[in-house]
Amino acid sequence: MSKVRYPEQFKIEAVKQVTEAGFSVAEVANRLGTTTHSLYAWIKRYGPEAESFAEASAESSEILRLRKELKRVTEERDLLKKGRGVLRKPPRLRYAFIRDHSVDFSVRRLCNLFDVHPSGYYVWLKEPKSKLAKENERLTGLVKQLWLESGCVYGYRKIYHDLRSLNESCGINRVHYLMRRAGLKAQVGYRKPRARTGETHTIASNVLERQFNPESPNTAWVTDITYIRTHEGWLYLSVVLDLYSRRIIGWSMGPRMVKELVLDSLIMAVWRRKPKHRVTIHSDQGSQFTSYDWHSFLDDHNLQASMSRRGNCHDNAVAESFFQLLKRERVKRKIYSTRSEAKQDIFNYIEMFYNPVRRHSANDMLSPVEYEKLFEKMIEKCLLN
Structure with a gap:
C-alpha cells in the first residue's frame, strides 16, 4: 500500500x-x-505550541543577530579609534595599518572599513614600496648631495639645473617637493628693515589715576569697547560711563571695531550731558582712542584725554565692571540670531533697566538715574539756602 x-x-x-x-x-x-x-x-x-515555539525561536535568532551586529559595530568603532586619521592618509599608510591589525581582525573587514581593495593590499604586501617611492628616495639622496656640495645655499631652482646637467629626468616642481619634504632650504639674505611711515598715534598720560569716585557728575567719564557673539558675527559695543553715578551716557554698536564706533558713543554723551566745564575722558591705549580724529574731537569739545597704562586693565576697572554685569545678567543668558536682535536687547538692558532701575552698590543702592536726581535736589537745596 x-x-x-x-x-x-x-x-x-x-x-x-x-x-x-x-x-x-x-x-x-x-x-x-x-x-x-x-x-x-x-x-x-x-499546533499552537509549535507557533509559540517558532516565535520564540525567531526571537532568539533575532537576538543572536543583533548581538553579532553589536559586536561588529563595536569592533569597527575600536578600530576607527585606533586608526584615527588613517582614512585621510594615502593607501600605502592604510595598508600598513591593516597589516599591523590583521592578527586580530580579518583582512576583508579591515579593507572594507578603510576603503581599500583586498587585492591591492596583497599586492602592496609583496612589495610595500612603489616604483615612484623608490625613485623619489633615489632622487632625494642625490638632491641632498648636491645641496651639501653647494654649501647648503642652493634652492630648488639651482638644484634642478644641477640634476639636468647630470642627465636626470626630473621636473622643477618635483625637486621643490622633494626638498620641502626633506627640509632642505635655500640660504636667504637678511630682510631690509622697514621704515615706519604714517602718523604717530597720540598717547595721553593717566590723568584719572584710578580716582573712580568724583564728587559731581560730568567730572570724569570712562569709555571702552566690548564684543557680543551672534550667529551673524561679532557685534561691538562702545560705551561712555559717568563715574559719579555709573550711568551709561553714551553708547554705540556696530559690526566693526573702528574709530567711528567710539566717536559715535562720545558724541551721544556730549549731546546728552552738554558739559559746561572741562571733563576728563579715560580710555585704554587702543588704536581707536589714539587716532587723530579722537583727539581732535576732544580738543573741540573741551574734553581732557586720559589713558590707562599699557596692558593694565585695572586702570579702567569701572568700564570693565559694567561689561561684566551686562554679560552676566543679560548676554550670557541669551542666544542672538542676528546683530539686530542683540542691539535691541542691549538697548533694553542699558536704557530700560540699568540706568533707570538697577540698584548699584556704589550709589547707596540707588539706580544711576535716581542717584543723579538726588544730587540735583541737593544742589537746589544749597542754592535756596
Whole structure:
C-alpha cells in the first residue's frame, strides 16, 4: 500500500479540528481516514505550541543577530579609534595599518572599513614600496648631495639645473617637493628693515589715576569697547560711563571695531550731558582712542584725554565692571540670531533697566538715574539756602 501524501493545508485544517473544534484525536483520525500517530505529528508541527515555539525561536535568532551586529559595530568603532586619521592618509599608510591589525581582525573587514581593495593590499604586501617611492628616495639622496656640495645655499631652482646637467629626468616642481619634504632650504639674505611711515598715534598720560569716585557728575567719564557673539558675527559695543553715578551716557554698536564706533558713543554723551566745564575722558591705549580724529574731537569739545597704562586693565576697572554685569545678567543668558536682535536687547538692558532701575552698590543702592536726581535736589537745596 503506497503512503498517502496529504497537502499541508489539509494537515493544518485537521489540527484545527482537534485544537479549536474540540474533537478528539481518535475521532478526527477515524473520520479523515488517517492514523492517530500522524495526527499527533501534525499537531506537534502545526499546533499552537509549535507557533509559540517558532516565535520564540525567531526571537532568539533575532537576538543572536543583533548581538553579532553589536559586536561588529563595536569592533569597527575600536578600530576607527585606533586608526584615527588613517582614512585621510594615502593607501600605502592604510595598508600598513591593516597589516599591523590583521592578527586580530580579518583582512576583508579591515579593507572594507578603510576603503581599500583586498587585492591591492596583497599586492602592496609583496612589495610595500612603489616604483615612484623608490625613485623619489633615489632622487632625494642625490638632491641632498648636491645641496651639501653647494654649501647648503642652493634652492630648488639651482638644484634642478644641477640634476639636468647630470642627465636626470626630473621636473622643477618635483625637486621643490622633494626638498620641502626633506627640509632642505635655500640660504636667504637678511630682510631690509622697514621704515615706519604714517602718523604717530597720540598717547595721553593717566590723568584719572584710578580716582573712580568724583564728587559731581560730568567730572570724569570712562569709555571702552566690548564684543557680543551672534550667529551673524561679532557685534561691538562702545560705551561712555559717568563715574559719579555709573550711568551709561553714551553708547554705540556696530559690526566693526573702528574709530567711528567710539566717536559715535562720545558724541551721544556730549549731546546728552552738554558739559559746561572741562571733563576728563579715560580710555585704554587702543588704536581707536589714539587716532587723530579722537583727539581732535576732544580738543573741540573741551574734553581732557586720559589713558590707562599699557596692558593694565585695572586702570579702567569701572568700564570693565559694567561689561561684566551686562554679560552676566543679560548676554550670557541669551542666544542672538542676528546683530539686530542683540542691539535691541542691549538697548533694553542699558536704557530700560540699568540706568533707570538697577540698584548699584556704589550709589547707596540707588539706580544711576535716581542717584543723579538726588544730587540735583541737593544742589537746589544749597542754592535756596
